[in-house]
Amino acid sequence: MDLRSRQFASLYRHEISNGQLRSNLSKATLQAVDKRAQSFQEVDFPFLQKEARNIKREAISNLNELLSRFEDNARRNGCKIFYAQTPEKANAYILGVAQKFGARTAVKSKSMVTEEIGVVPFLAKYGIEAVETDLGEYIVQLAGESPSHITTPAIHKSRTEISRLFHEKIGTELNDDPAFLTAEARRVLREKFLSADLGISGANFLIAETGDVVIVENEGNARLSTSAVKVHVVVTGIEKVISNFSDLRIFMRLLGRSSTGQKLTSYVSLLRGPKGEDETDGPEEVHIVLLDNGRSNLLGTEHQEVLHCIRCGACLNVCPVYRSIGGHAYGSVYPGPIGSLVTPLYFGNENAPDLPFASSLCGNCTEVCPVGIEIHHQLLAMRHEIKSKSGTSVERFIFKNYRKTMLRPGRYRLMSKVVRALARTSLLRLLMRGWYPYRETPQFPPRSFREMYKSGEIK
Ligand code: SF4
Structure with a gap:
């Protein structure tokens, strides 16, 4: 994975100044938020959210046992299972499968884990063309970009931009009618489906009791990528396993x-x-690559619940930060609130030190999360971890004293007088110079509430 989170500050500045991008994002995310709200009117969201949270908590707490049940059943069904600790090991295994079948072309359906391991550029180095077959993924692949959203990879592009892209890359006429653009993509991709030997997909869920791989989608491309090929490789995270079909219903x-x-x-x-x-249809072999890549390190920690994520993308659509800058500014395949957690947790804080701070902590993400992950509390905990290791001595001094001040009324009164006095000079601005370029200057009243109350000015 191309981790550029160190450059978050420069990336978000670049993206936030792009008016077209902001307009595309705002339109698409507001539409998604509206549709989501409407669709939940007919079901009891809090009940389902609680059920889903309990199921995931149970599944992740028994991950080893569920994985071994899934493995036994999937092997019984004729699948080959490979546990990959790292993206490198996953890629090497997939390459081995592709070479065994002499594959030159692979068709790939949408999967965040395959983005995480970077399988497309990896296979390209060995002369194997892996074509994205989800429409949004196909668009970003043509544009030479990474997905900008977990479920809507090309959310950052307008119809006109896509039309221009198709015109340049696959020679279609300039026409921004979605039906026309979809038909053109379909025409190109049908050829790829017919010529590919290898199909690569992700998985939304793995069912331990039967060994089934569950894939949900809207375009039918995942079905073709997994059935019209000689060999199918499923690449997914170990956290996708659930116990049974009854849980899947939720x-x-x-x-x-x-x-x-x-x-x-x-x-x-x-x-x-x-x-x-x-049977006449279907792949001759099915391989299931179960990726760890830092996930098992989260077991038993306060961040374990991050593994509950079902990658629905709802937290991105409601996040004021994501809606202003889009996915690319995060420098990770996992953008938005959940990406700000997953990226440092999977790849190390040192590789994404800014991302837990890319949040207003408004809590919108936590409210919409279908599995009830307390995302903004998790982000706050990550900030604490990062700053307690890497905060400057000035920051540590300030926060230590802030705590003491908030616990002692006499000290609080004295400090509020000092801060108000400083605010009348340029000293406060100088002391807090890291704060001012990005925020509005707080206006301090000349006298405190307590002083005004005591003098009878307010009753
Ligand atoms: S809303 Fe929850 S389940 Fe959906 S992507 Fe965000 S964290 Fe994951």
Whole structure:
């Protein structure tokens, strides 16, 4: 994964000054928020959220056991299982499978984990073309970009921009009608489906009791990528496993509504292994790569609940920071509030030290999260961890004394007088120079509430 979070400050400045981008984002995210709200009118969201949270908590607490049950059942179904500790190991395994089948072209359906391991550029180095077949992913691949959103990869592009892109890259006429653009993408991608040997997909859920791989989607491209090929490789995180179909029912009611405002996505595929001897369709081999990449380090920590995420993207749509800068500014394949947690947790704080601070802590993300992850509390905890290790001595001094001040009324009264006096000079501005360029100057009243109350000025 291309981690550029160190450059977050310069990336967000660049993105925030792009008026077209902000307008595209604002339109698309507001529409998504509206659709989500409408679709939840007919179900009891708090009840489903609580159920989903409990199911995920149970599943992640018993991850080892569920994974081993899934593994046994999937092997029984004829799948081959590979546990990958790192992206490098996952990529090497996928390459081995591709070479065994002599694959030159792969069709890939949307999957954040495949973005995380960077499988497309990796295979390209070995002469294997991996084509994105989800429309949004196909658009960003043509543009040479990474996805800007977890569920809507090309959310940052307008119809006109996409039309221009198709004209330049695949020679279509300039026409920004969505039906026309979709038909053109379909025309190109059908050829790829017919010529590909290898199909790569992610998974939304893994069912331990049966070994099924569950994929939800709207375009049917995942079905083609997993069935019209000789070999299918599923690449997914170890945290996707749940116990049984009864648990899946809860997520099916939440996922579509949270991501696109749909009761259910157009396709829900349950894949159970390679084609049988008497079957004509389906892959000859199915491989399941289960990626760890830092996930197991979260077990037993206060960040364990981050593993509950079902990647619906709802927290991105309601985040005022994401809505202003889009996904690319995060410098990670996982943008938005959940990306600001996942990126430093999977790749180390040192690789994304700014991301937990890319939040207003308004709590919108926590409110909409279908699995009830307390995202803004998690972000706050991450800030604490980062600053307690890397904060400057001035910051440590300020926060230590701030705490003492807030605990002692006499000290609080004295300090509020000192700060008001400083605010009348340029000294406060000088002391807090890191604060002022980005925020409005707080206006301090000449006298405190207590003084005014005592003097009878306010009653
Ligand atoms: S953190 Fe919650 S809201 Fe955000 S993508 Fe994950 S499941 Fe969806």
